[in-house]
Amino acid sequence: MERLPEDVVKRLKDMANRIEGVGARAIINYIIYEFEVGGPAKEVLQEAEEMARREMEELKALIEVVNELRNLIA
Numbered sequence: 333m334e335r336l337p338e339d340v341v342k343r344l345k346d347m348a349n350r351i352e353g354v355g356a357r358a359i360i361n362y363i364i365y366e367f368e369v370g371g372p373a374k375e376v377l378q379e380a381e382e383m384a385r386r387e388m389e390e391l392k393a394l395i396e397v398v399n400e401l402r403n404l405i406a
Contacts, residue, residue, distance in 0.1 A: 334371045341367075355387040 336344075341364070348360045359380050366376040 336367055336372055353387075355391075356384070359383050359387070 344360060344364050344367075348357055348364060351357045351360060362383070363376060363380050366373070370376070
């Protein structure tokens, strides 16, 4: 089974520890787990990218709701 270079694995794990967003952290942990269990795969990266795009859309919707609430309060 092919493995990632140790410096890349370390960078991914460091990034997972630094990221504050729960969704982003979950996605990076998904990548780390899948790569450790099954080895690097383009399909994992594609799924992670799709997950990130969905997360961004949800966050955009949340920002709209927060702005609407702000207008109601102001």
